[in-house]
Amino acid sequence: xxxxxxxxxxxxxxxxxxxxxxxxxxxxxxxxxxxxxxxxxxxxxxxxxxxxxxxxxxxxxxxxxxxxxxxxxxxxxxxxxxxxxxxxxxxxxxxxxxxxxxxxxxxxxxxxxxxxxxxxxxxxxxxxxxxxxxxxxxxxxxxxxxxxxxxxxxxxxxxxxxxxxxxxxxxxxxxxxxxxxxxxxxxxxxxxxxxxxxxxxxxxxxxxxxxxxxxxxxxxxxxxxxxxxxxxxxxxxxxxxxxxxxxxxxxxxxxxxxxxxxxx
Numbered sequence: 001x002x003x004x005x006x007x008x009x010x011x012x013x014x015x016x017x018x019x020x021x022x023x024x025x026x027x028x029x030x031x032x033x034x035x036x037x038x039x040x041x042x043x044x045x046x047x048x049x050x051x052x053x054x055x056x057x058x059x060x061x062x063x064x065x066x067x068x069x070x071x072x073x074x075x076x077x078x079x080x081x082x083x084x085x086x087x088x089x090x091x092x093x094x095x096x097x098x099x100x101x102x103x104x105x106x107x108x109x110x111x112x113x114x115x116x117x118x119x120x121x122x123x124x125x126x127x128x129x130x131x132x133x134x135x136x137x138x139x140x141x142x143x144x145x146x147x148x149x150x151x152x153x154x155x156x157x158x159x160x161x162x163x164x165x166x167x168x169x170x171x172x173x174x175x176x177x178x179x180x181x182x183x184x185x186x187x188x189x190x191x192x193x194x195x196x197x198x199x200x201x202x203x204x205x206x207x208x209x210x211x212x213x214x215x216x217x218x219x220x221x222x223x224x225x226x227x228x229x230x231x232x233x234x235x236x237x238x239x240x241x242x243x244x245x246x247x248x249x250x251x252x253x254x255x256x257x258x259x260x261x262x263x264x
Contacts (some may be wrong), residue, residue, distance in 0.1 A: 002094065003025075004019075004020065004021060004022040004023065005017075005021075005022075005023045005084055005108070006023060006024050006025045006026075006027070006043070006066055008025045008026050009023045009024065009025065009026065009027045009028070009029070010027070010029070011023065011028075011029045012026045012029060012030050012031035012033075012139050013031075014031035014243075015029045015030065015031055015032075015033045015034075015035075016030070016033070016034040016035070016174075017033075017034075017035045017041070017148065018036055018037040018038075018055075020036065020037045020038050021035050021036075021037070021038070021039050021040075021041070022039075022040045023041045024040075024041060024042045024043035024044070024045070024061065025043040025044070026043055026044050026055065027041050027042070027043060027044060027045040027046070027047075028045075028046045028047070028048070029041070029046075029047045029048070029068070030047065030048030030049065030051075030220065032049065032050045032051065033047050033048065033049075033051045033053070033066065034050075034051070034053065035047070035053045036053060036054045036055035036056075036057075036085070037055045037056070038055055038056045038240050039055060039056060039057040039059075039198050040057070040058045040059065040228065041059045041063075042058075042059055042060045042063070043061045043062075044061050044062050044066070045059050045061065045062065045063045045065065046063070046064050046065070046067075047059075047063075047065045047196030048065075048066045048067065049066030049067060049068065049079075049080070049081055049097045050066070050079065050080040050081070050097065051065060051066035051080070051081045051082075051083075051097070052067075052080070052081070052082045052144040053083045054083060054084045054085035054086075054110065055085045055086070056085050056086045056089075057083065057086065057087045057088075057089065057127050058088050058089065059083065059089045059093075060088075060089065060090045060091045060093075060116075061204055062091050062092050063091070063092065063093045063094075063095075064092075064093075064094045064095075064098075065081070065089070065091055065093075065094075065095050065099060066081045066095065067094065067095075067096050067097070068096065068097060069096045069097055069098065069099050069121070069122030069140070070096060070121065070122065070140075071099050071101075071122055071140060073099065073101060074099055074122075077099070077100045077102040077104070077148060078104070079097045079098040079099055079105065079106075079107045079109070079122075080097055080098060080104060080105045080106070081095060081096070081097045081098070081105070081107075082105055082106070082107045082108070082113075082219065083107075083108045084108060084109045084112075084128065085097075085109030085110040085111070085151070086110050086111045087108060087111065087112045087113075087114065087136070088112070088114065090114060090115045090116040090118075090134075091116045091117070092116055092117045093103040093114055093116065093117070093118045093119075093120070094118075094119045094120070095108070095119075095120040096120065096121055096122045097122060097219075098122050098123045099122050099123055099140070101123070102123040102141050103121075103123065105123070106120065106121075106122055106123055106124050106125075107124075107126070108120070108124075108126040109126060109127045109128030109129075109130070110128045110129075111129045112126060112127075112128065112130045112131070112132070113130070113131045113132070114132050114238075115131075115132060115133050115134040115135075115136075115152070115242070116134045116135070116136070117134055117135045118132045118135065118136045118137075119136075119137045120138055120140075121133055121138050121139055121140040121141075121158070122140045123140050123141045124138055124140065124141065124142045124143070124144070124228060125142075125143045126144050127144060127145050127146035127147075127148070127164065128146050128147075128148045129146055130144055130145075130147065130148050130149075130150075131148075131149045131150070131264045132144075132150050133150060133151050133152035133153075133154075133157040133170065134152045134153070135152050135153040136150050136151075136152065136153070136154050136155075137153075137154075137155045137156070137158070138155075138156045138158075138160075139156060139159070139160070140158045140159075141159045141259075142156050142157075142158065142159070142160050142161070142162070143160075143161045143162070144156075144161075144162045145161075145162065145163045145164030145165070145166070145180060145249075145253075146164045147160050147164055147165045147198070147202065148163065148164060148165065148166045148167070148168075149166070149167045149168065149198070150162065150168045150172075151168055151169045151170030151171070151172065151185075151210075152171070153170055153171045154169070154170060154171060154172040154173075154174060154189075155167055155172075155173050155174065156169070156174040157174060157175045157176075157259075158161075158263055159215070159258070159259060160174050160175070160176070160178075160243065160259060161177040161178070161179060161204065161253070161256075161257065161259070162177070162178045163178055163179045163180030163181065163249070163250075163253045164180045164181075164249055165179050165180055165181045165195055165198060165199060165202070166179070166180060166181060166182050166183070166184070166195060167182075167183045167184075167195045167198060168184050168185065168189065168227065169183075169184065169185025169186070169189075170185075171187065172184065172185050172186055172187065173186075173187040173188055173189055174189045174262075175189065175259075175262075176188075176189070176259050176260050176261055176262045177186050177236070177253070177257045177258075177259050177260065177261045177262065178191075178261070178262055178264070179191075179219070179250055179253050179254060179257075179261055179262075180249045180250050180253050181194050181195055181212050181216075181250065182194065182195065182262075183195050183218065184190060184262055185213045187195075188193060188262070189262050190262055190263065191216070191217065191220055191262055191263070191264060193240035194209070194212050194213050194216050196212075196213070198210050198264075199212070205242075207243055208242075208243050208245075210243075210255075211236060211240065211243035211247060212231060212247070212250070214236070215233050215236070215247060215250055218232050218233055219233075219254075219261075220264060225256065226261070230251060230254055230255070232249065233247055233251055234251065237251075237252075249259050
């Protein structure tokens with residue numbers, strides 16, 4: 001070990017840590033853990049399981065990463081946790097490995113901001129540039145798209161899906177899927193508009209944002225069936241190719257939704 005490992009830390013000899021990794025006091029790292037360059041593990045953290053962590057991540061004290069899934073069906077199978085680069089993981093965050101019922105891997109992308117007391121359950125698939133505020137709790141198999149923001153103390157039902165560029169208010173109870181770009185809040189969680197300010201910050205054109213506002217109205221304010229709403233949005237794609245790219249993730253999400261989408 002190098003001088004970057006605190007003498008009270010317990011690192012299994014089989015663990016693979018880049019020489020630039022820092023590990024704080026009393027942390028424990030198991031034998032099947034791989035950690036990339038410049039990652040910092042704070043004090044009193046436990047990282048175990050078959051866990052692969054990329055570069056430049058930061059784990060604050062008391063995190064529990066790579067623990068076995070909280071699923072009664074789990075019987076000790078080899079399942080994994082894979083994390084990308086530059087993730088900020090704050091105090092008391094728990095992230096579990098996957099199950100063989102769903103690909104066997106919990107996965108997080110890069111550049112995510114995961115605040116204190118967040119729980120990422122087995123088989124969750126978290127994109128990149130996601131913000132999970134303090135106390136967000138997820139059931140298993142949850143999918144969250146890139147750039148989504150989930151407010152503090154929100155709870156997401158197992159198998160739920162939250163679309164890219166969406167924004168969900170604090171203390172929301174998410175029982176249905178939240179489409180991309182949609183702002184939502186409440187218990188039960190309901191749609192309240194389009195995340196237009198976030199889209200502006202990410203470089204979406206005024207034309208694309210306008211088209212997404214219209215798509216929101218088609219889905220939620222016209223009294224149409226979901227199939228009819230999707231047909232109208234696809235017609236907009238054909239008639240205005242300049243907004244087709246922005247509308248496509250919305251249509252793909254609606255096509256794949258199994259739990260149904262949130263409704264007013």
